[in-house]
Amino acid sequence: MNVVGYIRVSTQGQAKDGYSLKYQEEEIQAYCEKHGWNLIHIFRDEGISGAKINEEALEVDRVGLQEMLAHLSSLQIKYVVVLNTSRLWRSDMVRVLIHRELQKYGVDIKSIEQPNYSIYKKDPSDILVNGLMELLDQYQRLEIALKLKKGRHKKAKEGGYAGGRATFGYRKLRGEKELRVDEDKAKAVQRVFELREQHPTWSFTRIADVLNKEGHLTTQGKPFTKVQVKRILDRKDFYKGMYTYGSIQAKGKHQAIL
Numbered sequence: 001m002n003v004v005g006y007i008r009v010s011t012q013g014q015a016k017d018g019y020s021l022k023y024q025e026e027e028i029q030a031y032c033e034k035h036g037w038n039l040i041h042i043f044r045d046e047g048i049s050g051a052k053i054n055e056e057a058l059e060v061d062r063v064g065l066q067e068m069l070a071h072l073s074s075l076q077i078k079y080v081v082v083l084n085t086s087r088l089w090r091s092d093m094v095r096v097l098i099h100r101e102l103q104k105y106g107v108d109i110k111s112i113e114q115p116n117y118s119i120y121k122k123d124p125s126d127i128l129v130n131g132l133m134e135l136l137d138q139y140q141r142l143e144i145a146l147k148l149k150k151g152r153h154k155k156a157k158e159g160g161y162a163g164g165r166a167t168f169g170y171r172k173l174r175g176e177k178e179l180r181v182d183e184d185k186a187k188a189v190q191r192v193f194e195l196r197e198q199h200p201t202w203s204f205t206r207i208a209d210v211l212n213k214e215g216h217l218t219t220q221g222k223p224f225t226k227v228q229v230k231r232i233l234d235r236k237d238f239y240k241g242m243y244t245y246g247s248i249q250a251k252g253k254h255q256a257i258l
Helices: 012-019 021-035 063-072 092-104 125-157 183-198 205-214 226-234
Strands: 001-010 037-048 081-084 108-111 243-246 247-249
Touching: 001 021, 001 063, 021 037, 021 081, 037 063, 063 092, 183 205, 183 226, 205 226
Parallel strands: 001 037, 001 081, 081 108
Antiparallel strands: 243 247
């Protein structure tokens, strides 16, 4: 059975109280060895709060945890082993987000200090608690959505990137708040508008054919179709430096491509 471990400390105080990274690691290794589990890797975060989230991306803002979640999507993992669930979260909001990610891949949590804990537990005695937690989850999802919407609207009015997938021709690196021009993809964008201006009667499919013959590729590394061409042409204002988010339009902070 394949499992991964996760360890975290946020302060020196936690280390002194018995939650040092070394102690957590040794306990997880011994626990997995005792049960005959294949411990693939132990992911770690040091000096990071268990309640911290990235509100724009709606994800837990921890590098080690995000690396762990990425592995779950590519490996057959049964459990995430921790000394205590407090190593994974310190707030209900973070708990909800982590539960959601683990449930995507059918992964459960094994807590050494809480042996009966499971994110899938259906014990009759827990009906009331689970019902209350579901209500809390619904409330928190609404609270998060409203908070994010307010923050994104404020950022959009300032011309800043308000979240979502980066527009073709740009990229957003983890930890950065603004979009950067992707030089290779930007050339494809410029070529689309150049062909449109030179040949206004051409169909989107014909423009896509030219892009493909010249070696341009989509973000996914695939040939262009009329759909991608239309999307690029529809975002002309954005490529000229304007940012639109819903009904909000402002001069963008991103670099114009056109």
